Amino acid sequence: MADTGEANRPLAERYPGTEPVGWRGVTVHPMYSQRLGAETTVVRLVLHAAAPPPGLLGLGIGVSVIDGYVTLRGQRLPGVDVWSDALAEGSDLHLAGTGPAAAYTLTPVWMTAAGTIESWTGNYGLVIERGAAGSMLLRCSTGVGEPDFDELVVAMTVTGDADGEQDRIRSTLYHLGVEAHTRGDLDQARRMWRQAADLGHTAAAYDLGVLGYRTREFDEAQRWWRLAAEQGDSRAMAGLAEVLERRGDSDAARRWRAQAQEH
Numbered sequence: 001m002a003d004t005g006e007a008n009r010p011l012a013e014r015y016p017g018t019e020p021v022g023w024r025g026v027t028v029h030p031m032y033s034q035r036l037g038a039e040t041t042v043v044r045l046v047l048h049a050a051a052p053p054p055g056l057l058g059l060g061i062g063v064s065v066i067d068g069y070v071t072l073r074g075q076r077l078p079g080v081d082v083w084s085d086a087l088a089e090g091s092d093l094h095l096a097g098t099g100p101a102a103a104y105t106l107t108p109v110w111m112t113a114a115g116t117i118e119s120w121t122g123n124y125g126l127v128i129e130r131g132a133a134g135s136m137l138l139r140c141s142t143g144v145g146e147p148d149f150d151e152l153v154v155a156m157t158v159t160g161d162a163d164g165e166q167d168r169i170r171s172t173l174y175h176l177g178v179e180a181h182t183r184g185d186l187d188q189a190r191r192m193w194r195q196a197a198d199l200g201h202t203a204a205a206y207d208l209g210v211l212g213y214r215t216r217e218f219d220e221a222q223r224w225w226r227l228a229a230e231q232g233d234s235r236a237m238a239g240l241a242e243v244l245e246r247r248g249d250s251d252a253a254r255r256w257r258a259q260a261q262e263h
Helices: 002-008 084-089 163-182 186-198 202-214 218-230 234-246 250-262
Strands: 021-023 026-028 032-035 041-050 058-066 068-072 075-077 079-083 091-097 103-111 125-130 136-141 152-160
Touching: 026 125, 041 058, 041 084, 041 103, 058 084, 058 091, 058 136, 058 152, 068 079, 068 103, 079 084, 079 091, 084 091, 103 125, 103 136, 163 186, 163 202, 186 202, 202 218, 202 234, 218 234, 234 250
Parallel strands: none
Antiparallel strands: 021 026, 032 103, 041 091, 041 152, 058 068, 058 079, 058 103, 068 075, 068 091, 125 136, 136 152
């Protein structure tokens, strides 16, 4: 009777913390997890197959970073959900640690018919298969219905961020933006600079702040100038202070002006 009860328990209730469990001859993990070092790590996710259970609006992979962040559209976030449509095109996630316990985890996520995003419930889990050249195949089951590890199959590769190549890409994107701006194509300039800023180009983030300020898009100006200011750009610090002052945050404006003067 006890065995029957155990067999009927969903996988989410069987995991001993972060450890895997056995299910019908395979090892099922509650997550994929790895430590993050000081250098930026690039995690590439590519969809191999998707067969969502009936009634779901979407499914994907949830990426969470502990003591670190994932860079997305110029923002540093603690995590991001990558849905199957983005996985179909291939997604490169740039992860960086900020502390000694830095790590990242991947786990299935899904969207119900009501539009609610869920994870960590029901019969969710991953079967991890090792591939060639350090690649891995993540076979994911959502928490809906019986375990089915063919619902979402994603290939994953993990590499270091080659600094020299990244510098060349950042520089090329930035100068393409400068050329577009010179000929008056602000939309193209914005697109190029956003890509460069997402890869850590400080001047691109600063110029995006200038564009936002000139077009009175103060949310954009604040966002990009803050990013550049956090990377040590004194011009961005002064610009950010101006935007904050306009928005009534005089204390924060004073702090950024003081930092700008120190630089």
